[in-house]
Amino acid sequence: EAQVTQNPRYLITVTGKKLTVTCSQNMNHEYMSWYRQDPGLGLRQIYYSMNVEVTDKGDVPEGYKVSRKEKRNFPLILESPSPNQTSLYFCASNSIRVRDTEAFFGQGTRLTVV
Amino acid sequence: RKEVEQDPGPFNVPEGATVAFNCTYSNSASQSFFWYRQDCRKEPKLLMSVYSSGNEDGRFTAQLNRASQYISLLIRDSKLSDSATYLCVVNFKAAGNKLTFGGGTRVLVKP
Numbered sequence: 001e002a003q004v005t006q007n008p009r010y011l012i013t014v015t016g017k018k019l020t021v022t023c024s025q026n027m028n029h030e031y032m033s034w035y036r037q038d039p040g041l042g043l044r045q046i047y048y049s050m051n052v053e054v055t056d057k058g059d060v061p062e063g064y065k066v067s068r069k070e071k072r073n074f075p076l077i078l079e080s081p082s083p084n085q086t087s088l089y090f091c092a093s094n095s096i097r098v099r100d101t102e103a104f105f106g107q108g109t110r111l112t113v114v
Numbered sequence: 115r116k117e118v119e120q121d122p123g124p125f126n127v128p129e130g131a132t133v134a135f136n137c138t139y140s141n142s143a144s145q146s147f148f149w150y151r152q153d154c155r156k157e158p159k160l161l162m163s164v165y166s167s168g169n170e171d172g173r174f175t176a177q178l179n180r181a182s183q184y185i186s187l188l189i190r191d192s193k194l195s196d197s198a199t200y201l202c203v204v205n206f207k208a209a210g211n212k213l214t215f216g217g218g219t220r221v222l223v224k225p
Contacts, residue, residue, distance in 0.1 A: 033213070041217070042216060042218055043158070043201070044215075045212060045213075045214075048212060058212070088155060090157055090158070092213075094213075102148075102160045102163075103158075103203075103213055105157035105158050106157060107156070107157050108155070110155075
């Protein structure tokens with residue numbers, strides 16, 4: 001079954017404690033990205049990657065890091081989380097070889113930073 | 115101005131009625147267009163792609179107007195299960211295949 005898997009689904013942490021949200025896809029997609037969703041602001045792209053070892057900033061990259069060492073994995077790293085990073089996070093992947101490609105999303109990670 | 119704009123709603127729709135709403139985009143070079151559906155705080159899922167000639171999938175019809183830079187979604191014979199947020203998504207491939215999302219239009223279908 002084609003899927004994007006994020007972990008954890010829910011996380012409460014304290015300010016400044018480094019955390020990683022994992023994302024894995026089994027569709028051999030080249031393109032992966034991270035979004036955050038906040039009320040009234042919709043989905044905003046944090047970082048994206050067009051292939052292994054190729055990453056770039058999205059619209060709201062401050063306070064986040066990513067890596068793409070393998071094609072299937074695209075972890076999101078918060079080195080020093082702050083309360084304004086409390087949000088719902090989605091990882092997504094899609095092929096760049098197919099026209100009008102569908103993006104597949106993970107189930108989301110609800111992060112609370114206190 | 116936001117790159118992709120939608121009326122946030124909510125659109126309160128009687129069961130069985132027709133509802134339609136639009137999405138405007140600012141980048142005239144945008145190349146692919148989609149409607150995604152998102153249920154309350156769950157992941158977005160593709161509803162349908164939007165093609166230049168317009169396309170239909172059951173009770174759902176999508177239209178693209180490149181001259182005026184908007185896409186539309188029409189839902190006929192609304193069902194209670196159509197209650198969701200509908201996200202307009204634009205792919206500007208020259209920007210690295212980035213998907214730009216509208217803020218979503220909330221639709222509430224009531225008995």
